[in-house]
Amino acid sequence: MQPNAFEPLFYQFHFYLFSLIAIASAVLFVTRKSPVAAAMWLVNVMFCLAALYVLLDAQFVAAMQVLVYAGAIMVVFLFVVMLLNLGHPSELGADIRQGWGRLLAGFLALVMVAELFVLWRAPIRWQLTLPAAETASQPNATGGVIGAIAGPMFKEYLLAFELTSVLLLAAIIGAVVLGRKSGGADAR
């Protein structure tokens, strides 16, 4: 397809559309009383973020966002919420939205707004340029868009990648060991 005059408008429209949906969903996520409904709004936020990644031509990151966060982590999250039976708003007791909790939340919100303001006003001293050799948005001939990510990961940074995976494996095994009840039916 040839680029045409409507392309910037198209990108801008969708950027604002998905940003607005993401922010609205995030607000709904923190204000819902039912944990399951809150979790579903968080899933919606994940989706909007994935859409923003696609607008940045980072389709791989978008797919991973949906696959890992919306498809795996949130499902497990939902699973736990359902098993804990935190189901219905009427069953929930007192929350932290009183006295000190409110004060602390207000303070944190002020800090974040201040941070945003500083970031917005700060001049950018360095130039954001992509490395000349290979950029993620330029698919190389053999691997497609994935090749641009897989190449550096499994060639230049192989050691770091392997170390990270060993660390994750250790964390999984640690969780299983800690989670096993001593003396229960599952104990050895």
Next chain:
Amino acid sequence: MILPTPMLLQVADPTVAASTGVFLIATVVKMLAIFTLYMVGVAYTTLAERKISAWIQDRHGPNRVGPWGLLQVAADGVKNIMKEETFPGDVYKPLFLIAPALAFVPAMITWAVIPFAAPWGSPWGRIDMVVADLPIGFLFTLAISSLGVYGITLAGWSSNNKYALLGGLRASAQMISYEIAMGMSTVAVLLLSGNVHMSQIIDQQVATNWNVILLSVAFLLFLVSSFAETNRVPFDLPEAESELIAGYHSEYSAMKFSMFPIAEYANIITASGLMITLFFGGWDIPFTSWDNVGPHTGLKSAITFAFFLLKVVAFVFFFIWIRWTLPRFRYDQLMALGWKIMLPIALLYIVVIASAILALDATGLSRGTVAYQGALFAVNLVLLVLIVFVLDRGRLISPAYSRLERERVARLRLMAQQSDLATSRES
């Protein structure tokens, strides 16, 4: 008689991409066509299920509405829409309402990236016969299919019914477990094709051979996990009637209930499409290269599309056939199969196939040669034999002939013989 149109089609260069306007129009047309065909396909799969089950059980099946019962689908639709909708008092309404849609939509979206015919070199430029030609195609299908669990889980939870909740929990545990095996089994396909672009996975199979031959074990794993992902027998534990009434959709009625079977059949068709694309060469016609070389006429696209449909129908039939043949697993067997057998085999298979590809590439053989494909097939054959004859000798997944069971049968038989002896002595 002179027919100018086919001439034009032959002259058109299939490598010239269509302009933006043509692209947009073509995409809209493809979306409408695929959506219509898909919905009609889902509707008629329900009829096919009833007809084939009747055939397997030596009955007639639905045969009153229209010729050979072909209009039964319309009658069912009207019935489901006209029925009364019930809302149990304590359901969580927002999620109760959207859960049926959430169950159905992911299956449909996956079709956007499945190529269904050879590209058509039209007079207005090349038109790819896929709704959205995403560069991350296969990852997109994985990401979307991981969302299918939401509909069932939320339906179970929002019904506020213990059987529905149990069904929903079973569904989420089952689908997460088999998703892992499914993802792992397809790593081998990606290793061989070196890409996640659906069209290029098909191109690789056209250039060498279908992946079902080169990667048979991966196909077996994918097949089993897609049965589990679609919640079909023998993996339909989330709606096991004898244990859970109707499982996650116990509280649903009318069209909203009907959405769950529709989602199931939609999932079957989508799983068939995925298996065809990954392992059966997509729209490729076997034993001929006529469809893979230019000129890319509209006729060629139509015929490859027909072949694609034929493969889909064959797989849908296979899904139905299995349902009316096998009994249901027990829940512990299901989990053991997923985690203790499928996942280790899938992991091991990745290592084996990666080494095999590395070794074969090192020998300098071209991938198109018979020797290369034969060697890969031999590796798969050995592994399949190992899996079937060494791993499963009534030890792991066979429900009726486990070792304990066999001893019990022997003991019972002995008791029967003794009582026979006793009665014969008396008489």
